[in-house]
Amino acid sequence: MIDVWELLLRSRKFMFGLAVLISLILLGTVGPWLLGDPYYMNLSLIGRPPSPEHLLGTTSFGEDVFTQLCNAIGNSLVVGLIAGVLGTLIAVFVGAVGPYIGGMADRISSLATNLALVLPLIPLFIIIASVVRGLNLVLIGLILAATSWPWAARSIRSQVLTLKEREYVNLARMSGQNSVDIVVTEVLPNMLAYIMMVFVILTGTAILAESALSMIGVSTTRTITLGYMLYWAQHETTVPFWWNIWWWFIPPGIVLTVLLTAIFVIHAGMDEIFNPRLREL
Amino acid sequence: MDDTSETGNNGIVLKCEGLTKLYTSGLIRTKTVTGAKDVSFGIKRGEIVSLAGESGSGKSTVARMILRLIKPTSGSITLNGRSIYSYDIREYYRQVQAVFQDPYSAFNPFYTVDHVMERAFGLREGSIDPDEKDKIIQSTLESIGLNPSEVLGRYPHELSGGQMQRMLIGRSLLIGSQLLIADEPTSMIDASTRAGVLNLLLSLKKDKGLSVLFITHDIGQAQYVSERVLVMKQGEVVEQGPVDEVFIRPKHPYTKELLAAVPTLYERWDTCR
Ligand SMILES: Nc1ncnc2c1ncn2[C@@H]1O[C@H](COP(=O)(O)OP(=O)(O)OP(=O)(O)O)[C@@H](O)[C@H]1O
Numbered sequence: 001m002i003d004v005w006e007l008l009l010r011s012r013k014f015m016f017g018l019a020v021l022i023s024l025i026l027l028g029t030v031g032p033w034l035l036g037d038p039y040y041m042n043l044s045l046i047g048r049p050p051s052p053e054h055l056l057g058t059t060s061f062g063e064d065v066f067t068q069l070c071n072a073i074g075n076s077l078v079v080g081l082i083a084g085v086l087g088t089l090i091a092v093f094v095g096a097v098g099p100y101i102g103g104m105a106d107r108i109s110s111l112a113t114n115l116a117l118v119l120p121l122i123p124l125f126i127i128i129a130s131v132v133r134g135l136n137l138v139l140i141g142l143i144l145a146a147t148s149w150p151w152a153a154r155s156i157r158s159q160v161l162t163l164k165e166r167e168y169v170n171l172a173r174m175s176g177q178n179s180v181d182i183v184v185t186e187v188l189p190n191m192l193a194y195i196m197m198v199f200v201i202l203t204g205t206a207i208l209a210e211s212a213l214s215m216i217g218v219s220t221t222r223t224i225t226l227g228y229m230l231y232w233a234q235h236e237t238t239v240p241f242w243w244n245i246w247w248w249f250i251p252p253g254i255v256l257t258v259l260l261t262a263i264f265v266i267h268a269g270m271d272e273i274f275n276p277r278l279r280e281l
Numbered sequence: 282m283d284d285t286s287e288t289g290n291n292g293i294v295l296k297c298e299g300l301t302k303l304y305t306s307g308l309i310r311t312k313t314v315t316g317a318k319d320v321s322f323g324i325k326r327g328e329i330v331s332l333a334g335e336s337g338s339g340k341s342t343v344a345r346m347i348l349r350l351i352k353p354t355s356g357s358i359t360l361n362g363r364s365i366y367s368y369d370i371r372e373y374y375r376q377v378q379a380v381f382q383d384p385y386s387a388f389n390p391f392y393t394v395d396h397v398m399e400r401a402f403g404l405r406e407g408s409i410d411p412d413e414k415d416k417i418i419q420s421t422l423e424s425i426g427l428n429p430s431e432v433l434g435r436y437p438h439e440l441s442g443g444q445m446q447r448m449l450i451g452r453s454l455l456i457g458s459q460l461l462i463a464d465e466p467t468s469m470i471d472a473s474t475r476a477g478v479l480n481l482l483l484s485l486k487k488d489k490g491l492s493v494l495f496i497t498h499d500i501g502q503a504q505y506v507s508e509r510v511l512v513m514k515q516g517e518v519v520e521q522g523p524v525d526e527v528f529i530r531p532k533h534p535y536t537k538e539l540l541a542a543v544p545t546l547y548e549r550w551d552t553c554r
C-alpha cells in the first residue's frame with residue numbers, strides 16, 4: 001500500500017499534471033492578491049488589445065483581462081473544490097456506511113443513490129437560478145456536489161461489498177470492533193486511492209459543469225469564473241463583433257482546457273498506478 | 282466471570298443442537314440454498330474435533346454460526362451451558378476465536394501485521410500500557426515458535442503463509458480464548474510448514490487445554506490432529522465418532538468415498554511438487 005504512493009511520485013503523468021495544476025493554483029491565489037480590483041472599469045481603455053500595461057488587453061467594459069483571468073481561475077477552483085470535497089464525502093458516506101450496516105440502511109442508501117442518479121442537473125439549475133437571487137460560489141458548489149456523487153457512491157458500494165467479505169473484517173469484528181469502526185479502520189484505508197480518484201474526477205467535472213452553466217447564463221452572474229468570462233465575452237455588444245476581442249475569450253478558453261487536461265492527466269496517472277493491470281513496470 | 286469452573290456437562294465447552302442455516306437471496310423471487318441442516322455435536326475441554334467434508338458441504342457455514350458472524354435459521358449453540366447470544370459480544374470473543382483458511386485475506390494489507398495483534402487487546406478489560414503490550418505480544422509469539430523480530434513491523438506480503446497462520450493462532454492465545462475455530466487453517470500453506478501448525482495445535486491442546494474445531498477437507502490431517510471427527514455432506518452430518526472408528530470402519534458410503542479419494546489426492550500433490 002505504501003509503495004503505491006511512491007510509485008505515484010515517480011509517475012510522469014501524475015507529476016506533470018500536478019505541476020500544471022499547482023501553477024494554475026498559484027495564478028489563482030497569488031494573482032488576485034497582487035493585481036487590483038477585477039471589476040474596475042477604466043472607461044478610457046475599452047476593448048484594447050494586449051499591451052505591456054494590460055498583458056491580455058481589456059474587455060469592452062475597460063476591465064483588465066489578466067486580472068479577471070486570475071480571479072476566474074481562483075473562483076473556478078473554489079467551486080470545484082467545494083463540489084469535489086463535499087461530493088466525495090457524500091459518496092463515501094452513502095456508498096460505504098449503508099451497505100456495511102446492511103438491511104434497511106443499505107436499502108435506503110441504494111434508493112437515494114438511484115434517485116440522485118436520475119436527477120436532471122441542468123433543469124434543476126435553471127429553476128434554482130431563477131428562484132434564488134444572487135447565486136454565489138458556495139451555493140453553486142453545494143448544488144454541484146449534491147448532484148455529482150451518485151456514480152461514485154455506486155462504485156464505492158460495490159467495492160465495500162467485496163472488501164467486507166475479507167477475513168480481516170471478520171477478525172476485526174472478533175476483536176470487538178463495531179461496524180463504523182470497521183468501515184473507518186479496515187475498509188476505507190484500502191480504498192484511499194480510489195477515493196482520491198473520485199475526488200479528482202468530481203472536482204474536474206464540477207469546474208466543467210460550472211463553466212458550461214455560466215456560459216448559458218444560469219450560474220452566478222456576479223462572481224468571475226472561467227465560464228463567466230466566456231459568457232460576457234460572447235454577449236457583449238459594444239464592439240461590433242464579439243470575436244474581434246479575441247484576447248477576451250481565448251485566454252479563459254485555453255486556461256479551462258489546460259486545467260481540465262491537467263486534472264485528466266492526474267487522473268490517468270493515478271489510474272495507471274492504482275489499477276495494477278494498467279501499470280507498466 | 283469465572284469461566285474455568287463452569288464447563289459443567291462433563292466438560293463440554295461448546296454444544297450445537299439442530300443447527301440449520303438456509304441462505305436466501307433475492308428480494309422478490311427468493312432462492313434458498315441450504316448451508317447446514319440439523320447439525321448437532323459437542324466439543325469437550327481440551328479436545329480437537331475435526332469437521333471433514335468436500336467443498337460446499339457447509340463446514341464454513343457451521344464455523345460462521347459458531348463465531349456469531351451469521352445467524353442460524355434454527356437450532357441452538359451453547360458455550361459453557363449458556364446460549365452464545367446471551368453473552369456480551371466482547372465477552373464472547375474473549376472465549377471463542379478463529380483462524381481462517383486464507384491467511385493472506387486475514388491480514389489487512391494496509392497495516393503491518395502488528396495491527397492484528399494490537400487490536401486483540403481491545404477485548405481485554407481495562408487499559409494496558411504500550412510497553413506491557415509489546416512484552417505480551419513478544420512472549421506470545423515466542424511461545425508458539427515465532428521470532429518476534431522476524432515478523433513484527435512487517436507487512437503481510439512479507440511473511441509466509443505459515444508465519445501468518447501461526448500469528449493468528451498466537452492472536453487467539455493472547456486473547457486467552459478456550460475454543461478455537463480453525464477453518465482449513467493449513468489449506469493455503471505448503472506441506473512442510475503444515476505439520477508445524479498441526480503440531481502447534483496439538484501442543485496447545487495438551488498444555489493449555491485448548492478446545493479446537495478443526496475444519497478440513499483432508500482426511501489425513503483430521504486423522505493426525507483429532508480424536509473425534511464429523512463428516513459433512515450437503516449440509517448434513519452423515520457420520521460422526523472417534524477418528525479410528527470412522528476412518529477404519531466407515532458406515533456411510535460417502536465416508537468411504539472420501540477415504541477412497543485420499544490416496545489420489547496425495548498422488549496429485551506429489552506430482553505437482
Ligand atoms: N453467503 C452465502 N449466501 C448464499 N449461499 C451461501 C453463502 N455462503 C455459503 N453458501 C452456500 O452454502 C453451501 C455451504 O457453503 P460453505 O462455505 O459452508 O462450504 P464449505 O464446506 O466451507 O466449503 P469449502 O471447503 O469450499 O470452504 C454452499 O452450497 C454455498 O454455495
Ligand SMILES: [Mg+2]
Pocket residue numbers: 340341342464
Ligand atoms: Mg469453507
